[in-house]
Amino acid sequence: MELIRLLFRNVLRHKLRGMLTIVGVGVAVMAFALLQTVVSAWYAGVEASAANRLITRHAVSFVFPLPLAYRDRIAQVPGVNKVTFASWFSGVYIDKNQFFARLAVDSDTFFDVYSEFLVPPEQFEVFKRERNATIIGSDIAERYNLKLGDIMPLEGDVFPGQWEFVVRGIYQPRDQTTDPTTMMFHYKYLEERVRQEMPQRSGEIGWYIVRIDDPENSAAISQEIDSLFANSRAETKTETERAFQQSFLSAASAIITAMNIMSFVIIGIILLVVGNTMIMSARERTHEFAVLKALGFRGSQLFFLIAGESILLALFGSALGLAVTFPAVAGFETALPKGWFPVFYIRPETVAIGCAAGLAVGALAALIPLRRVLTTRIVDGLRHVG
């Protein structure tokens, strides 16, 4: 017999209590992972930001347009590698609950700057040739069962009227951090109708995306771009893409912070659950530990038994929690309105933190019972009636 056998027998000694502890830890780990996944989903845009991309928008607000004429002047700024632009189209597809980003983009340059949208070259060629063509994300295609050649009718709101697009491309996200739910079409198609129907809005775009040579120079280049349009009718604000994405989160920052704090409070709850079990368990076995000490078992061996039991309970619970997290996250995503979180997945870091938390909680929860066992004199332990 090895000591590890006694360790496993001890874990299973009180089956109901052990199972309840494991389930308790599992539920807590699942809640932790779910909250962390939601927090990550909020930050998905920030995480997906490229260090070499700047966003130039209207200085007053993102909702105000900028003149298309700025493009060439921005492109002249030293350190700028490429300039593209996009406009927020919005619109209604099927009904108002079907949310995903719909952008009018400069199709000549946009996909060069956003290389994370992987469009098959042959599809891209067809897209470029057709005025009302659109490229949609793979999730959009899957969600609405759209295929190449299908028509997507949209009712405009920011740009009123009935709009029709033909799906000519379906892009795949480069990795899990890339939004697979964006619809992009030719700015020229939008501009054509705007010129006819809303001429006062002609020649306007939403924002510029500026690719720069060296991310180290982002502050200087931003300043340089904004100085070009100082005191103009449409002053600009240029910032890194990360800062731009983060500005969208500012309204929800209190909620996100609360969720973040809650997720770590849950780790504390796990500690109490396992700690309580271990204290009860060690107290009940005070007599047994005294016998082991009398037989010659040393502190390190008792540490192995107590900490091992605690860590095993916490790890079993963490494994259970992480195992149920995957279906729980999938269920949570299904329950949310479509497109609420374009990027929603369990990050490897969340799994790693869940496992590490289990290990740490197991070790920490063993400290009090371990101290009690090690400091109890053998003769007192033998007299103990548990």
Added chain:
Amino acid sequence: MAAPFIQVQDLYKSYQRESLEIPVLRNINLEIAEGAFVAFMGPSGSGKTTLLNLIAGIDKPTSGKILIAGTDVTELSETELAVWRSRNVGFIFQFYNLIPVLTALENVELPLILTPLAKKARRDHAEMALAVVGLAERMHHYPRQLSGGQEQRVAIARAIATDPAIPVADEPTGDLDKASAEEVLELMDRLNRELNKTILMVTHDPRAAERARAVRQLDKGELA
């Protein structure tokens, strides 16, 4: 003439209860030869279990020396004492103190984990110890599946599995019926006679004391 196997010199033990010092053992001087079978008797609170615990190295005296085979166990650190106990002392308790989640065989094998023996050798030793106490056929039974007498015999097997020089027994028959007590005492007698073990036993039971080669009486913390 060879030195006594166990020498207890000017042993004093007291407990502190808040500011009050309560003496338990006073002025104990004792010599026990190797291969002796000594029973300590006396009324409750006379200090006989405390004396046994001190000699067995599971408690420390307030002052005095305990020399066993030339080693002053009072000078050993906790870790050294643990190693010393694992090599030299076998414990037989009144309430057997077997680990309930381990089988008889695993309980007997438990102290052997502390030895350098390989897994197979440990198992052989444990099986042999169980055979000595007549429980070979019950080796896979859990303590709850054994009678009190059988549990105590498993405890004796555990006490002798590592071949310690000094098996110590604290009221080994105190929780047993007459027949089981006889079996256990017979076993201890054989350990002493056939294997030349130095057995120290605390008992209230005069029939148990009759089995010992020598009986030492304690009263109010002193040897009579």
